[in-house]
Amino acid sequence: MPSATVENYLKSILKLSMECERGEVPMGMIATSLGVTPGTATSMMKNLQKEKWLSYKSRKGVRLTPSGKKIGMIMIRRHRLLETFLVETLGLDWSEIHEEAEVLEHAISEKVLERLDIFLGKPRHDPHGHPIPTKNGIIRRLPKKTLLDSLVGTKMKIESILDQSPEFLTFAQAKGLMPGRMVTLVKNEKVADTIELQVEKMPKFSLGYKTAQKILVSD
Amino acid sequence: MPSATVENYLKSILKLSMECERGEVPMGMIATSLGVTPGTATSMMKNLQKEKWLSYKSRKGVRLTPSGKKIGMIMIRRHRLLETFLVETLGLDWSEIHEEAEVLEHAISEKVLERLDIFLGKPRHDPHGHPIPTKNGIIRRLPKKTLLDSLVGTKMKIESILDQSPEFLTFAQAKGLMPGRMVTLVKNEKVADTIELQVEKMPKFSLGYKTAQKILVSD
DNA sequence: GTATAGTTTTTGATTAGTCAAAGTGTAGCA
DNA sequence: TGCTACACTTTGACTAATCAAAAACTATAC
Ligand SMILES: [Mn+2]
Ligand SMILES: [Mn+2]
Ligand SMILES: [Mn+2]
Ligand SMILES: [Mn+2]
Numbered sequence: 001m002p003s004a005t006v007e008n009y010l011k012s013i014l015k016l017s018m019e020c021e022r023g024e025v026p027m028g029m030i031a032t033s034l035g036v037t038p039g040t041a042t043s044m045m046k047n048l049q050k051e052k053w054l055s056y057k058s059r060k061g062v063r064l065t066p067s068g069k070k071i072g073m074i075m076i077r078r079h080r081l082l083e084t085f086l087v088e089t090l091g092l093d094w095s096e097i098h099e100e101a102e103v104l105e106h107a108i109s110e111k112v113l114e115r116l117d118i119f120l121g122k123p124r125h126d127p128h129g130h131p132i133p134t135k136n137g138i139i140r141r142l143p144k145k146t147l148l149d150s151l152v153g154t155k156m157k158i159e160s161i162l163d164q165s166p167e168f169l170t171f172a173q174a175k176g177l178m179p180g181r182m183v184t185l186v187k188n189e190k191v192a193d194t195i196e197l198q199v200e201k202m203p204k205f206s207l208g209y210k211t212a213q214k215i216l217v218s219d
Numbered sequence: 220m221p222s223a224t225v226e227n228y229l230k231s232i233l234k235l236s237m238e239c240e241r242g243e244v245p246m247g248m249i250a251t252s253l254g255v256t257p258g259t260a261t262s263m264m265k266n267l268q269k270e271k272w273l274s275y276k277s278r279k280g281v282r283l284t285p286s287g288k289k290i291g292m293i294m295i296r297r298h299r300l301l302e303t304f305l306v307e308t309l310g311l312d313w314s315e316i317h318e319e320a321e322v323l324e325h326a327i328s329e330k331v332l333e334r335l336d337i338f339l340g341k342p343r344h345d346p347h348g349h350p351i352p353t354k355n356g357i358i359r360r361l362p363k364k365t366l367l368d369s370l371v372g373t374k375m376k377i378e379s380i381l382d383q384s385p386e387f388l389t390f391a392q393a394k395g396l397m398p399g400r401m402v403t404l405v406k407n408e409k410v411a412d413t414i415e416l417q418v419e420k421m422p423k424f425s426l427g428y429k430t431a432q433k434i435l436v437s438d
Numbered sequence: 439g440t441a442t443a444g445t446t447t448t449t450g451a452t453t454a455g456t457c458a459a460a461g462t463g464t465a466g467c468a
Numbered sequence: 469t470g471c472t473a474c475a476c477t478t479t480g481a482c483t484a485a486t487c488a489a490a491a492a493c494t495a496t497a498c
Pocket of ligand 1: 101106
């Protein structure tokens with residue numbers, strides 16, 4: 001029923017509302033995240049409210065209704081299952097799958113998706129370590145701990161990569177920064193704004209603070 | 220570059236021009252085949268001509284240029300490879316894949332398609348027996364012989380099913396009318412407009428003349 | 439040769455999604 | 469308490485794709 005455009009809006013709004021937990025999602029964030037002008041976002045919010053997918057308070061922001069949340073969650077599921085298929089079955093690189101899935105997610109039917117889920121063995125997370133919601137919209141909470149929050153000398157497991165850009169993903173892969181790998185924080189240079197890392201037996205390397213926050217880990 | 224709508228138009232026009240070999244494809248056929256009003260087809264033809272995908276002569280019809288033909292052929296390839304994937308890999312029924320592929324064909328990139336082609340072992344025809352064009356747009360010619368053109372008592376191989384409707388495909392499957400099966404024309408009742416058939420060791424059954432022409436065979 | 443039926447084209451309108459640019463509201467500083 | 473900068477909304481315009489209905493052709497059939 002919703003158009004591909006509407007699907008993208010609802011998915012983005014859901015992701016934003018899960019990230020920055022603060023009630024309403026503001027217009028600016030929505031516009032930026034979808035790459036449209038603020039006016040476009042405003043007028044779209046009115047349409048989405050008319051369809052009962054969210055409630056919109058002028059100059060306050062927007063909050064998804066259960067039906068809007070449901071569509072958003074379905075889109076996240078489609079996206080991540082497709083990414084998994086593209087890497088696991090077709091052997092594409094994890095840096096190039098996001099854009100592919102961004103289009104395919106609007107074309108795949110519920111029926112095909114469920115077959116794909118079975119074919120893939122009901123995976124729990126995509127190649128970037130992002131949790132895949134169940135058919136009923138239940139999604140695992142990601143750990144909040146980033147590489148930056150860890151203590152020097154401790155060994156941690158990489159859970160998830162938050163940056164989807166091909167450039168960063170290619171870099172991360174080269175350094176071994178991938179979900180499942182074990183990483184040790186060798187040094188934390190506060191003054192230089194960097195940390196030094198070692199992934200398993202690979203060579204050490206440095207990461208800026210900002211980048212370090214894009215890697216989620218668990219002990 | 221072309222929108223999904225344009226892709227559908229070019230694919231349909233190419234298929235029509237291959238079926239009814241008579242120079243130009245008339246407006247009415249295009250409109251019917253795409254399920255739009257004649258006026259819509261006319262105005263779209265002007266746009267497609269502007270983009271150099273075809274040449275349009277008012278009240279004559281339309282003829283694809285090489286670039287239009289190329290896009291059309293790519294769409295046929297995408298459609299048929301996707302149908303093959305949906306049946307071979309995901310196990311969907313051959314009666315339900317046409318509609319799925321009709322949407323997915325606009326969402327799949329060249330890169331993913333070529334991976335899929337390799338994954339499937341470079342199939343030469345789809346589940347309905349339709350030939351899959353190569354990457355360079357070369358397509359096998361279908362036999363022109365239908366069940367109706369065959370002699371009583373001869374055993375023939377089913378090559379292709381021309382009707383895409385789920386109802387007919389479900390019926391055909393139940394009767395064993397599928398590409399690769401051997402079929403014998405038992406009787407030809409001209410006065411009753413029917414033929415009687417036997418597929419391998421399955422029970423005999425009848426088909427109307429019109430329907431019989433939807434099944435392509437070879438000796 | 440005209441009348442007519444069937445096709446095709448034209449015209450005018452609609453919808454979804456978008457932008458640019460002008461206008462408005464407000465949070466926080468002075 | 470008032471000002472200003474920034475966030476947001478409004479307005480007017482545009483494009484792609486479509487339809488309904490009126491108008492214009494054209495191929496026959498008589
Ligand atoms: Mn998308
Ligand atoms: Mn991902
Ligand atoms: Mn299509
Ligand atoms: Mn087919």
